[in-house]
Amino acid sequence: MSARPWILAVALVLSACGPKANHNHAVFVLVDTSGTYAAEVGKAQRLINYLLGTLNPGDTLAVGRVKSRSFSEKDIVAKVSLNTDPLQANQQKRMFSEQVAAFTRNAQNARGSRYTDITGGIIQAAEFLNETGAGRKTIIVFSDMQEELDYKTVRDFPIKLDGIRVIALNVTKLETDNVDPRRYISRLEWWERRARAAGAAEWRVVNDMEHLERIFQKRG
Numbered sequence: 001m002s003a004r005p006w007i008l009a010v011a012l013v014l015s016a017c018g019p020k021a022n023h024n025h026a027v028f029v030l031v032d033t034s035g036t037y038a039a040e041v042g043k044a045q046r047l048i049n050y051l052l053g054t055l056n057p058g059d060t061l062a063v064g065r066v067k068s069r070s071f072s073e074k075d076i077v078a079k080v081s082l083n084t085d086p087l088q089a090n091q092q093k094r095m096f097s098e099q100v101a102a103f104t105r106n107a108q109n110a111r112g113s114r115y116t117d118i119t120g121g122i123i124q125a126a127e128f129l130n131e132t133g134a135g136r137k138t139i140i141v142f143s144d145m146q147e148e149l150d151y152k153t154v155r156d157f158p159i160k161l162d163g164i165r166v167i168a169l170n171v172t173k174l175e176t177d178n179v180d181p182r183r184y185i186s187r188l189e190w191w192e193r194r195a196r197a198a199g200a201a202e203w204r205v206v207n208d209m210e211h212l213e214r215i216f217q218k219r220g
Contacts, residue, residue, distance in 0.1 A: 021135055022133055022134060022135040023135050023136075024058045024059050024060070024132070024133075024134040024135060024136070025055065025056075025059045025060075025134055025135070025136040025137075025138070026059065026060040026061075026062075026128075026129045026132040026134035026136070026137050026138070027051055027055070027059075027060070027061050027062070027137075027138045027139075027140065028061075028062045028063075028064065028125035028128055028129055028137075028138070028139050028140070029044070029047065029048065029051070029061070029062070029063045029064070029140045029142060030064050030065070030066050030070075030118070030121040030122065030125055030139065030140065030141045030142060030143065031044045031063060031064070031065050031066065031077075031103075031104075031107070031142045031143075032065075032066040032116065032118070032141075032142060032143035032144065033065045033066060033067050033107045033110070033112060033113060034066060034067055034068070034112050034113040034114070034115065034116040034148070035112045035113070035114070035116065035148075036112065036144075036174075037112070037116075037143060037144050037146075037172065038107060038108070038110070038111075038112035038113075039108075040142075040144075040170060040172060041104050041107045041108055042104055042108055043142075043170060043209055044063075044100065044104055044142055045097075045100060045101055045104050046209065046212075047140070047142060047169065047209075047212060048061075048063065048096070048097060048100045049097055050212045051140075052093045052096065052097060054216065055082060055093075056082065056089075057082045057083060057084045057085070057086060057089045058081075058082060058084055059081075059082050059134070060079070060080065060081045060082070060132045060134060061079070061080055061082075061096065062076055062078065062079035062080075062125075062128055063076070063077050063078045063079070063100055063103070064076045064077065064121055064124060064125060064128075065077055065103075065107070065121075066116060066117060066118055066120075066121040066141075066143060067113035067115075067116070067117065068113045068114055068115035068116070068117060068150065068153075069115075069117050069120055069153055070117040070118070070120040070121035070124060071117070071120035071121070071123050071124050072120075072124065073124070075121070075124065076124070076128065077099070077100070077103045078096055078099040078100055078103065079128075080092050080093075080095075080096045081132070114150075115148045115149055115150050115153070116143070116146060116147050116148045116149075117147070117149060117153060117155065118141065118143060118145065118147045119147060119155035119159065120153070120155060121141070122139060122141070122159065122161070122166075123159055125139045126139065126159070126160065126161055126164055129164060136165075137163060137164045137165065138164065138165045138166075138167065138215075138216075139161075139164055139165070139166050139167070140167045140169050140215065141166065141167070141168050141169065142169050142170055143168070143169075143170075143171070144171055144172045144173075144174060145168055145171050145187055145188065145191055146174060146187065158197065158198065159194070159198045160198055160199060161195060161198040161199050161200040162198075162199035163199070163201050164199075164200055164201060165200065165201050165202040165203075165204070166195045166200045166202065166203050166204075167204050167205075167206055167215050168188065168191065168203075168204070168205045168206070169205075169206050169207070169209075169215070170206075170207060170209055171184075171188065171205060171207055188205060191203075
């Protein structure tokens with residue numbers, strides 16, 4: 001036998017022994033609890049229950065809050081990696097839903113934070129997702145996307161979102177947007193440019209809470 005078939009066989013064996021692709025999905029939901037947007041927090045429960053219905057054993061879901069400064073593990077209010085046993089995974093989903101329900105009740109009754117650190121929340125979310133090692137990673141930002149920072153908080157630097165999909169959900173219009181719609185359009189265009197410059201795999205805006213399936217709907 002010539003050496004060529006042996007070389008081919010060895011190459012196939014080495015290929016089979018290589019690292020396996022990770023097909024798990026990790027999702028991080030950022031919930032804006034600042035200012036007037038705090039009144040929208042109740043809708044987050046519907047979103048979480050929808051996401052829990054889409055995720056499979058092995059997938060990960062986390063919920064973090066956006067407030068005056070959001071780059072902190074303390075702002076992750078719930079997280080779960082679903083067990084490969086479907087029965088245990090269902091139990092984890094129920095407990096997670098209850099945690100988020102308690103969070104949204106408290107957030108609705110609390111006074112909204114003075115400032116809105118969306119960038120800090122996104123950095124925290126990307127860090128969490130990358131640590132999961134999941135093959136698919138998604139950040140959902142439940143916010144009006146109006147960032148407001150105090151003078152001490154520094155966020156005007158490039159961020160990294162390599163391979164992460166970013167979805168802006170339920171982007172409510174502000175009173176100033178009603179006066180001049182260009183403000184709303186410019187705000188979303190600015191975030192899209194920033195997400196794409198950071199290496200995001202996709203940027204999408206979904207405003208219809210009655211059609212949450214559009215979050216993961218493929219384009220084209």
